[in-house]
Amino acid sequence: MSETDQTRRNFLFAAAGGMGGIAAAATVVPFIGSMLPAADTLAAATTEFDVATVEAGQLVVIQWQGKPVFVVHRTPELLKQVDGHDAMLKDPNSEAIEAVSAEWITPENRKYRAIKPEYLITVASCTHLGCIPLFKPSPGRAEWGDSVPEDWPGGWHCPCHGSLYDVSARVINGSPAPHNLHLMPYKYLSETRVVIG
Amino acid sequence: MLEKMMKSKLFGWIDERTGAEAIIKSQLTEYEVPKNLNYMWNFGSLALLVLVLQILTGIFLAMYYKPSAALTYGGYTVAFDSVERIMRDVNFGWLIRYMHAVGASAFFVVVYMHIGRGLYYGSYKGPRELLWIIGVVILLIMQGAAFFGYLLPWGQMSFWGATVITNLFGALPVIGEFLQEVLRGGFAVGDPTLNRFFSLHYLFPLLLVAIVGGHVHALHVVHSNNPTGLDVHAGKSTIPFHPYYTIKDAFGVGVFLLFYCYVVFFNPQMGGYFIEVDNYVPANNLQTPPHIAPVWYLTPWYTILRSFESKLIGVLAMGASLGILFLLPFLDRSKVRSARYRPVYRQMVYLFFVTVIILGYCGHSAPTPTLKLIGQISTAYYFAFFLLLPFVPMFEKTKPLPEEI
Numbered sequence: 001m002s003e004t005d006q007t008r009r010n011f012l013f014a015a016a017g018g019m020g021g022i023a024a025a026a027t028v029v030p031f032i033g034s035m036l037p038a039a040d041t042l043a044a045a046t047t048e049f050d051v052a053t054v055e056a057g058q059l060v061v062i063q064w065q066g067k068p069v070f071v072v073h074r075t076p077e078l079l080k081q082v083d084g085h086d087a088m089l090k091d092p093n094s095e096a097i098e099a100v101s102a103e104w105i106t107p108e109n110r111k112y113r114a115i116k117p118e119y120l121i122t123v124a125s126c127t128h129l130g131c132i133p134l135f136k137p138s139p140g141r142a143e144w145g146d147s148v149p150e151d152w153p154g155g156w157h158c159p160c161h162g163s164l165y166d167v168s169a170r171v172i173n174g175s176p177a178p179h180n181l182h183l184m185p186y187k188y189l190s191e192t193r194v195v196i197g
Numbered sequence: 198m199l200e201k202m203m204k205s206k207l208f209g210w211i212d213e214r215t216g217a218e219a220i221i222k223s224q225l226t227e228y229e230v231p232k233n234l235n236y237m238w239n240f241g242s243l244a245l246l247v248l249v250l251q252i253l254t255g256i257f258l259a260m261y262y263k264p265s266a267a268l269t270y271g272g273y274t275v276a277f278d279s280v281e282r283i284m285r286d287v288n289f290g291w292l293i294r295y296m297h298a299v300g301a302s303a304f305f306v307v308v309y310m311h312i313g314r315g316l317y318y319g320s321y322k323g324p325r326e327l328l329w330i331i332g333v334v335i336l337l338i339m340q341g342a343a344f345f346g347y348l349l350p351w352g353q354m355s356f357w358g359a360t361v362i363t364n365l366f367g368a369l370p371v372i373g374e375f376l377q378e379v380l381r382g383g384f385a386v387g388d389p390t391l392n393r394f395f396s397l398h399y400l401f402p403l404l405l406v407a408i409v410g411g412h413v414h415a416l417h418v419v420h421s422n423n424p425t426g427l428d429v430h431a432g433k434s435t436i437p438f439h440p441y442y443t444i445k446d447a448f449g450v451g452v453f454l455l456f457y458c459y460v461v462f463f464n465p466q467m468g469g470y471f472i473e474v475d476n477y478v479p480a481n482n483l484q485t486p487p488h489i490a491p492v493w494y495l496t497p498w499y500t501i502l503r504s505f506e507s508k509l510i511g512v513l514a515m516g517a518s519l520g521i522l523f524l525l526p527f528l529d530r531s532k533v534r535s536a537r538y539r540p541v542y543r544q545m546v547y548l549f550f551v552t553v554i555i556l557g558y559c560g561h562s563a564p565t566p567t568l569k570l571i572g573q574i575s576t577a578y579y580f581a582f583f584l585l586l587p588f589v590p591m592f593e594k595t596k597p598l599p600e601e602i
Contacts (some may be wrong), residue, residue, distance in 0.1 A: 011198070020447075029289075030288075030289035031253070031257055031289075031293070033287045033288040033289045034257050034260070034261075034287055034288050034290060034293055035257075035260065036288055038282065038286040038287040038288060038290070039285070039286040039287075039288075040282060040285075040286040041286075150408060167481050174475070
């Protein structure tokens with residue numbers, strides 16, 4: 001018997017073991033991949049809604065991709081409440097991340113965050129930890145007590161951790177939520193029919 | 198590598214609390230295995246590999262599979278649709294399902310090779326009787342798990358296969374009808390059956406894991422047989438399991454995976470042998486498919502069942518054909534283990550292997566008078582093989598055994 005070539009043996013061991021290890025690690029891809037949303041889940045992606053069914057000043061919560069979505073019919077008074085408190089907002093122009101903006105945003109509708117300013121459509125999940133904020137549209141504390149600050153411009157108050165949003169769903173300074181409520185792509189099929197997603 | 202790890206501080210810490218070093222030594226690095234094992238001894242570790250693969254893929258399939266016979270808008274059922282959803286919509290669902298379906302057949306391939314090796318080399322003989330018996334229990338649980346699993350896609354073959362098999366139990370006297378109702382949970386195979394079969398299909402592999410543990414433990418008490426069937430003496434004719442047989446088993450795994458992956462990726466239905474074509478037709482309790490046969494790994498026993506005119510005798514014969522495996526260690530009275538040194542037994546066991554294959558072929562084909570006769574002759578030999586064993590040593594002239602392997 002000749003002497004064992006230990007270097008050669010170690011190389012072969014590392015090479016074979018390494019390849020086996022890579023192969024074993026690669027099998028993780030299909031298994032974890034299978035736990036991601038399936039194609040049909042991703043395909044069930046649009047929701048149609050008739051905004052004419054929402055009364056002036058009313059808020060409804062509908063579903064889109066299994067997520068809650070706010071549709072608010074903003075009266076002229078409510079639309080006025082959008083102005084005058086930019087200094088209180090973390091991100092008045094909705095530029096911090098992609099999700100708070102949308103393709104249809106123009107300089108004109110930026111502060112309203114809606115294609116038609118009277119109908120605001122946004123994802124209803126607080127950007128802090130996902131609760132659905134409560135709609136508290138009237139300004140000041142008259143209707144809401146001390147759940148909102150004294151200079152409350154009207155908007156949403158999240159019951160979970162106290163995040164505040166204005167009537168364009170923009171997050172107010174001091175809230176634990178980092179971002180404005182998310183927007184999503186949507187378009188008007190007719191005067192009042194909207195397809196979301 | 199292992200020695201280095203075992204010298205580390207971390208290992209020392211673990212060892213103090215678990216006795217890991219003693220376990221590794223007694224089960225791996227100082228576990229003595231005969232040095233002359235051939236490749237037939239690879240199938241045990243392969244069976245373990247396939248068991249792990251089946252459990253792994255099964256867990257992921259269960260995340261999407263829904264055991265319900267409720268109708269859907271498409272006119273199918275929730276269960277059938279959920280399987281199709283796995284195939285079409287779930288990421289890599291096709292791969293995981295094919296791995297599982299092909300894995301079921303692969304499991305039986307390696308286990309039948311493993312059993313055949315045990316038969317040929319006399320691995321069932323003393324002192325390994327209990328090891329063999331535990332193995333037969335594993336086989337029965339595997340067949341049960343496969344049967345339960347086959348119902349789940351809720352296709353035509355699933356439904357009618359389950360109908361036929363649950364009717365078999367109904368043929369038994371006294372307890373038959375009771376057993377049948379317990380299995381079905383209704384007057385016919387239906388939604389409750391599907392639910393309980395799913396539950397049992399998840400349970401049986403857990404039993405398998407526990408009993409396979411017992412099988413390996415029993416093996417490590419009596420140690421491996423070898424192609425000569427001789428008792429071996431530690432040190433002289435043995436080598437430690439690690440690294441010698443870990444490497445050889447790993448090589449076997451590589452070769453096995455080559456075949457397995459080929460089938461999974463290129464021929465997952467194996468021409469209707471691994472996944473029957475009719476099972477892509479949704480279950481219809483008002484129409485039986487024109488030709489119905491079990492999957493290949495159950496067909497030998499199906500032929501034995503069909504070989505008798507009386508339903509009850511057929512069922513009992515099928516039970517006996519599996520039950521007699523338990524008695525094998527006690528039926529064979531020869532002092533020599535391996536067929537290498539037993540000229541008569543060697544011919545008998547070869548013929549037995551051929552017979553099982555013929556039985557399998559007959560069971561898979563549509564019944565004809567010729568095939569029925571062939572099936573009956575094969576069934577006769579199947580039992581004759583076992584029942585002749587006590588008498589073979591009376592006239593068999595065994596070849597001289599070598600002194601040492």
